[in-house]
Amino acid sequence: MKKGFENLTTLIYLLFAVILTGISLAILWWSTTEVIEAIKNYVNKKEFILVMLQSVGTVIISIAILDISKYMIEEEVFRNKELREPKEARRTLTKIMTIIAIAVSVEGLVYIFKAGANDMHLLIYPAMLILTAVFVIIGLGIYQKLSYTVEH
Incomplete structure (x- = not known):
């Protein structure tokens, strides 16, 4: 079964x-x-x-x-x-989160170009997207540091 x-x-x-x-x-x-x-x-x-x-x-x-x-x-x-080792989990999560951060950053960049051409008040959303990407990278760095410390 x-x-x-x-x-x-x-x-x-x-x-x-x-x-x-x-x-x-x-x-x-x-x-x-x-x-x-x-x-x-x-x-x-x-x-x-x-x-x-x-x-x-x-x-x-x-x-x-x-x-x-x-x-x-x-x-x-x-x-x-x-997953067999914590190191593998850390690498996989790092790869996926890095791709997400890049995608969010590029999306923010696209919206900055669109919003900047039309109305400056529309720049809040793209700025929040880029700020989110920064927080993802900072969080990933903290995760990397903590998980690397635990592994060793």
Whole structure:
């Protein structure tokens, strides 16, 4: 019974990892077509830069989704259900949180360009996004320091 349940959950993890991979590739495809369209229909510099920055953000998000999918396959399908060492957990969490911080930073940058062109009062949201990314990095640094100290 236990072995059957483990096989079922492994299959479910594999299915969701494959779905996430498909979503990641779809996002990447969409982003690429947006860039190609922006190059074909080059209207003005400001609009072109916004499309390019948005595409960078979506590519980073796509990579984050692909990385999560890879993690699910490595940890839940090919290995035992638990991380073997705290060092592995720290590395995996660091990688995922770094990608999230980059994605949030790029999104904040895109919104700064959009808001700065329209209304200066709209800069509060992008500033909060970038501040959030800073807090994520600070929190990650604290986590790294504390977990490294515990490991040794």
